[in-house]
Amino acid sequence: MTCQQQKNKGRNNIRPCYLRNPIIVERSIDDAVFLVNPETDAIFYLNQVGTAIWQLLTEPINLSEAVATVQQAFPDVQPKHIAEDVSKLIDEMSDRNLVMCRS
Amino acid sequence: MPEKTEFFSFTGLRHPVAFINSEALYRYIFTIFRDWGIKKIDPRDEQRPVITIRKTDKGFQRRSKWLSKPKIFRNPIDTVCDFIVDLIHAYIADNEGLLCLHCAAVKFNQGIVAFPNTYRAGKSILSLKLVSCGGQLFTDDVLPITSHGNFGMALGILPRLRLPLPEALGGAFSNFAFEHAGPKSDRYLYVKLSKLEQAELGTKAPIRGITILQRDTAAKPALMKVKNSTVVRDVILRNFARQNSALEIVDRLYSIAEKADCYTLRYASLDQAVELLDDAFGLHNR
Numbered sequence: 001m002t003c004q005q006q007k008n009k010g011r012n013n014i015r016p017c018y019l020r021n022p023i024i025v026e027r028s029i030d031d032a033v034f035l036v037n038p039e040t041d042a043i044f045y046l047n048q049v050g051t052a053i054w055q056l057l058t059e060p061i062n063l064s065e066a067v068a069t070v071q072q073a074f075p076d077v078q079p080k081h082i083a084e085d086v087s088k089l090i091d092e093m094s095d096r097n098l099v100m101c102r103s
Numbered sequence: 104m105p106e107k108t109e110f111f112s113f114t115g116l117r118h119p120v121a122f123i124n125s126e127a128l129y130r131y132i133f134t135i136f137r138d139w140g141i142k143k144i145d146p147r148d149e150q151r152p153v154i155t156i157r158k159t160d161k162g163f164q165r166r167s168k169w170l171s172k173p174k175i176f177r178n179p180i181d182t183v184c185d186f187i188v189d190l191i192h193a194y195i196a197d198n199e200g201l202l203c204l205h206c207a208a209v210k211f212n213q214g215i216v217a218f219p220n221t222y223r224a225g226k227s228i229l230s231l232k233l234v235s236c237g238g239q240l241f242t243d244d245v246l247p248i249t250s251h252g253n254f255g256m257a258l259g260i261l262p263r264l265r266l267p268l269p270e271a272l273g274g275a276f277s278n279f280a281f282e283h284a285g286p287k288s289d290r291y292l293y294v295k296l297s298k299l300e301q302a303e304l305g306t307k308a309p310i311r312g313i314t315i316l317q318r319d320t321a322a323k324p325a326l327m328k329v330k331n332s333t334v335v336r337d338v339i340l341r342n343f344a345r346q347n348s349a350l351e352i353v354d355r356l357y358s359i360a361e362k363a364d365c366y367t368l369r370y371a372s373l374d375q376a377v378e379l380l381d382d383a384f385g386l387h388n389r
Contacts, residue, residue: 027353029360032332034339034353041349045336 016101017060018090024098026054035098044098049074053089057099063087110152113190114140114304117197120190121152125163128156131183131286135293136190138259138304153193156186165189180288187260191245196346200250202355205341208241208255209233210302212385214311215241215255217363219338224316225373227264228272231294232373233380235279237387240301241308249307253359259304261285261293268292276373310359312384313338315367316376324375326383327367331360 027034033051035044046054052073056066067083074082093099107126110119113136122128133141154167162177167189176182195201206219207226211233218226227243234240243262246255266289268277285295302308313334314326335356342352364383370376377386 025350027350027357029335029357030330030332032330032336034332034335036349036353038348038350043339043349043353045339 015062015064016103017062018057018066018094018099018101019060020054020057021097021100037097040097042096044096049085050089050093053086053093054098060102063090066090106157108146110144110146112140112142112144113194114138115194115198116153116190118150118153118193119144119146121146121155123155123157125156125158127158127179128163128183131179132186134285134295135183135187135261136259137261137301154186154189156182167192178288180286180291180293183286184263184291187244191258195247198247200347201256202248202253202342202347202352204246204248204338205244206246206338207243208246208310209238210241210308211238211311211380212387214309214384215246216312216314216380216384217246217255217310218314218316219334219341220244221316224318226316227262228268228276229316229373229376231262231264231280232276232377233386234296234300235276236377236381239299240296241306248310248355248359252307253310253355253362254307255310257302257304257306259301261295262301264292264294266290266292272373310363312364312366313360314365314380317367317369318371319369320371322369324370324372324379325368326379327369329365329367331357331365334360334363334365 023039025036025038033046033054035046052070053066056069067086070086071079071082090099094101106123108121108123110121112119154165156163156165162175163179163182164173164175165186166173169189169192174185176185195203204217204219206217207230208215208217209230218229220226230240230243240262241255241257245258247258249256264280268280280292280294283294283296285293287293315329315337338356339352368376368379
């Protein structure tokens with residue numbers, strides 16, 4: 001089942017959890033994070049919000065928990081925007097195999 | 104009419120380059136690839152050519168494994184300009200471990216300063232201005248990075264300016280460029296530098312600075328420190344030697360950025376840029 005399918009399923013009260021794909025290698029340079037997928041040789045650069053989410057994904061976390069934690073870190077940003085951004089970012093990370101879903 | 108095929112070897116390439124009815128290119132190639140020890144060889148003794156250029160009715164047609172379809176240019180200079188791309192691909196493929204950055208690079212007193220390629224930021228013009236002020240050109244477009252020590256390596260290919268030169272550059276720069284004029288078309292002028300002004304192919308030097316160019320006529324000129332991560336992100340986009348693993352690319356670029364002074368140079372005129380870079384890295388003649 002894809003992450004999106006699991007996410008859709010989550011709308012029916014089963015919330016998928018997300019966590020880092022263990023094959024991804026992280027390199028922190030200054031306050032920036034670069035992720036490398038050794039299987040595809042793709043390199044990703046994370047922005048500030050991306051880095052915050054990546055830090056959360058060391059342990060399995062569901063979307064609501066991720067949104068709540070990021071909201072605490074960025075109290076001046078409208079909650080609606082944070083929810084949209086976090087959801088979009090996790091989707092993108094899933095699409096690029098940086099994170100995995102667990103039901 | 105029978106075809107005249109000639110094979111040439113180039114320093115650092117395992118396979119020859121084939122030219123078919125393309126003698127019109129030779130004088131440009133011998134001049135522009137200043138240090139590549141180009142030698143005519145016997146086609147029968149060699150393996151398949153890595154690049155083939157054939158003169159056709161439509162122009163000079165080039166084939167190589169880096170092209171999805173043949174490229175054709177009418178003008179000989181334009182043909183050689185574009186041939187450089189494949190030749191560098193071949194050089195990287197035959198010299199394992201090289202990273203290759205899209206940037207200009209000039210040697211100052213303290214080592215090489217690299218100027219990553221940003222659209223129309225004037226890296227070629229600034230590099231040649233620095234040469235006219237005592238710097239030594241390593242490259243105006245592509246800088247190979249050695250696998251041992253991450254040194255920058257000179258390519259020994261003449262630098263190229265887009266014509267017409269902007270009037271704002273002033274007479275001194277134009278005089279320098281035209282006094283050193285090499286092969287020229289309506290679009291491009293190659294600048295023929297001496298070995299003192301341009302390092303020979305294979306010359307290595309440490310990278311002491313990485314400077315992102317930002318031409319801005321409105322703001323005050325300044326050389327501003329930037330984070331290593333900004334530089335790494337910027338140069339990753341400009342590395343095109345993809346035979347290295349992604350992790351190795353990130354680690355090596357970080358190691359380079361860590362040892363270098365990383366700046367953004369905001370400038371409106373060449374004189375301002377030279378002054379700021381001279382203060383930071385030192386030029387011989389100033």
